[in-house]
Amino acid sequence: MKTAYLYVRVSTDEQKRKGYSLPEQEDRLLKYCEYNNIAVKGIYREDYSAKNFNRPEWKKLIATVRSKPKEEKNILFIKWDRFSRNTEYAYEMIGMLRKYKTTAMAIDQPIDFSVPESTVMLAVYLSVPESENSRRAMNTANGIRRAKQMGRYPSRAPMGFINLTTVDGKKIIAPKQPEAGIIRWVFHQLAKNVHRVEDVRKMADGRGLKCSQSHFFRLIRNPVYCGLIPIKLNSQEQHMVKGIHDPLISEALFYEVQRIITTRRKVTxxxxxxxxxxxxxxxxxxxxxxxxxxxxxxxxxxxxxxxxxxxxxxxxxxxxxxxxxxxxxxxxxxxxxGNAVDLFNRILEDWNTNTQKAEYLQERNMVVRRLNEQESILSQGRKLFVAAILKLDDYTELKSECRAKSKCLKRELSNINVKLRNIDKQGQLGNGPFVDxxxxxxxxxxxxxxxxxxxxxxxxxxxxxxxxxxxxxxxxxxxxxxxxxxxxx
Known part of the structure; x- marks a missing residue:
């Protein structure tokens, strides 16, 4: 009787686009082995990208194959895109498997390696997934470029900002405290040209901005903090677009800091x-x-x-x-x-802190309500899954979406709470008879x-x-x- 190891793999985007699932692949492979009288020696399940072979379960499978170098072995999967989406790495892995007397085979795209002409079909099967990945990467890059041209920052928010989703579903970034305040302080300190950049970084670290030296140097050169979004024209040129997010500093301050940090310091x-x-x-x-x-x-x-x-x-x-x-x-x-304290209190009243506090409280109540809605949706989905009404894949996708939305809402809630605490501190200015x-x-x-x-x-x-x-x-x-x-x- 023949034997085989089964390898099933999905990635999150493929589950959504093509409906792949680990149980579905596993069920088809088991039926194939049963029909062809093949004994299953192990099943390896993977939730990883196939851009390379640096995958945990695949490494375990290779270790098992290496432990039996003299025994002829087979690895079965559904299609060749489950095996790899990189032609170069795929051929290299096939050659390595041959050294260990192991044959990789896709049941939906069979290849007879004893026939020389079959290598042409193998090249087609391996190149199509790679071209799909390249096209997807190109579309993603074009989408990011279009978003930047519209003034949005589609990537992961830099330090001092958080990623948020508006009511209409658009991705934006917003200042995050206390990091935003510390970064604003950093730029003002650098503009004075009194301290070295490393000294400013250490002082910022003492204020709570935990940042490595290399990350800090990238941070102070990032134009996003002054409201500009860079778009690369080629490897050497780029132009700036005015972003829709709230800047932490002015453009004049940003460019003054760039002039200072790129000029040889005269202050020792x-x-x-x-x-x-x-x-x-x-x-x-x-x-x-x-x-x-x-x-x-x-x-x-x-x-x-x-x-x-x-x-x-x-x-x-x-x-x-x-x-x-x-x-x-x-x-x-x-x-x-006392007169100065009274004057400052009146200024705060003119600034209408009570009205602004009411707006923040209303925003917080709305965020809390949306958080409770996500918890309710997840609870209902859990009940449907336990009752076998909702499939595992659908429940997993629902849970992932709810957690992502909840995480974003919790960040927004934390940001609102910081603003409320700042307003309370400002309101406490005149509580004492005088202020030190x-x-x-x-x-x-x-x-x-x-x-x-x-x-x-x-x-x-x-x-x-x-x-x-x-x-x-x-x-x-x-x-x-x-x-x-x-x-x-």
Whole structure:
């Protein structure tokens, strides 16, 4: 009696287009073996693409074949497209099977390898599936190109965006928090040209943007973030189309960052360290000779010490970290006045946060209702499947579609919840009698510290004790108070 191993394979798209299913193929092969008096030694079921032979079940089948090199064996399948959809790999695999005395055969497309002319039919059987794959890939590429020309982003959403489906079934991308906010912050930091790109990546990682170095460099070069979608004309040229999605940054900011990251940096790491340490430089004046105070490191016996100092003969100087700390403490004693808090609350009311919150709540209720509908559909399908009314293939397809829609809806729900939390945080601004707006000063980067020091410079500095006072102009003096004065109010 002859023996054979049965191999059945489907891919998701083929199940939908041609109605292939694993049970149907298996049933036909078993009937064929029974009619031809062939003993079945094993059945291998696969749910994988046939573009190559890197398939789990096929690897198991080959391992079984190799374990019996002297025994003549047969592998049966329905058609040659179940075996392979790549002519080159198919011929290579057929040659390898011959070494192990194994014959591959399609019951619907039989080939007699003892007849030389039959190889012509084999070439036809193998080339037709490959041409189908090539045509399908071409149609897919054309569809993606047409979608991009219409301003849609049909591929997987880049970091900071999520894929959504509109009510009319169109695929779109929308900002996803908190990643979108961090990426916006990244572009603004790069535009300042203060830190190296790798330093900005590490700071973004600390804020929660988990991204490898190579991925980060691709991210900051992606024009999708400024609302543009690239379309390749050839291997070297491409043109941009205005996308229908909401951009995270402006086009001007994006191209400014591209100019900076493609230009050789003039700011070295050493200069970055100097700027970070001496951010008060340019705002300090020597109390004796009235010259501008500079900053540098003094070499000690074991290490270097940073000092703010005067280049004149008066030799005025003070430890830089000590003065920086005194400035920070003085700054953190300032809070918003009650009138300023009231003004900001009115601005928030004018922004109509209550109306926007109501809209988000309505959207969330709609998404929750659609999620419940998907769960109900899946539950009904499960009952029909248990009652043998719904076939396995139909139930599997239904379950896959419900899960895909539910996953998309859950992402949309998460995005809405983030927006609602942001509105609640904004509404909590005036809950206290005053607001500490400088408590986050230690987390500011060097450029922001220097900018803040230029807005609120130190007015009187005692280079002996480190006592310091701040110079508040007319406008700032009306909205900033010390905590002691704010409590009295």
């Amino acid at each position: 790491a050493k200069k970055d360290d100097l700027k970070a340490m001496f951010f008060l430089k340019g705002t300090l004046v020597c109390p004796l000779c009235k010259r501008n105070i500079c900053g540098s490191f003094s070499q000690g016996k074991t290490k270097r010490y940073p000092y703010y100092h005067c280049y004149g003969r008066c030799k005025t100087r003070i430890n830089a970290p000590f003065l920086n700390d005194r400035y920070q403490r003085k700054l953190q004693q300032m809070v918003l006045s 707006i400088f408590q986050g000063f230690p987390g500011l980067d060097t450029a922001d510290r220097k900018h803040l020091a230029s807005l609120i410079p130190p007015l009187k500095v005692d280079f002996q004790t480190g006592d310091i006072s701040l110079d508040l102009n007319g406008a700032l003096s009306k909205i900033l108070l010390t905590k002691r004065k704010a409590k009295k109010q």
